[in-house]
Amino acid sequence: MKTPGFWYRPQATPAAWLLAPAGALYDVASRLRRAWVSPQRAPVPVVCVGNLVAGGAGKTPVALALGRRFREIAVEAHFLSRGHGGSLAGPVRVDPDRHSAAEVGDEPLLLARAGPAWISRDRPAGARAAAAAGARLILMDDGFQNPSLAKDLSLLVVDGGSGFGNGLILPAGPLREKPADGLKRADALVVMGADRAGIADLAARHGLPALGARLVPVAEDAARLRGRKVLAFAGIGRPGKFFATLAELGAELAGAIPFPDHHAYTPDEVMRLVETAQERQAVPVTTEKDLVRLPPEARPMVEALRVELAWDNPAAVDAVLEPVVRRVGLV
Incomplete structure (x- = not known):
């Protein structure tokens, strides 16, 4: 679905207040689930990259950056995802050459290009499968609200500009749970972009480190698109951020055409986008995450802007990871 505009307005709108009772029920159901489910311990340490809002925070780039760091220090980390939007229940090891986004979801395909990646709706089963295949550490992309698998380290990703939106629970607002509840289970916050929402101060009040990070276009892609006329489209949590990035790089x-998050593009939709771009003498451009959801035959007609995560203070990140890295050597 498309992110409702009222989720990120400073004050709750009439639509938000009408949906607030449904949000209260969602919150109660989530609390009961966390209270009733006993987390299972994986054979190896588990690092979870999650968030408190529905979509658009930047979990997958953070998971990819952590995966790179673990490889640099020779820790065999495997990614684990639910496989949102995919038809396979798993546990399945994702093969980018064999699987499609319709089978395993778009984010697992990106993760699998960077390292071993698994999808499993049953998270403990997925963790066991990864460990049996040689993983010394499980790196979960999402799953912070899933109580079935015990976490050794949990990082919450928060957009520094939008924070927690209107502060209301789904569907009245973007929150999956109340920040006060989520912060009790977190070990650190990752603040994406300029901190205009006071996230670092909130983290300090809860005794949590705040790790600054930002998404930067891959230099080669930025140079290729700078100065060119583009028809941008994206089906991500907050497509406006992608459109703004294109404008900022020149x-x-x-x-700029938004689609719902995880949108499965049809061949006809892509052809209409390509034809519109041609009419406007522009190049159709989308995100790397969207590109894997295009029909394979349509991908050569569309360009993608790749982004990567840059840490403000890599040493602070290493300090947060140190306890779990030490435990890897003992497993």
């Missing part, structure tokens, strides 16, 4: 926007 591309000329001939159009």
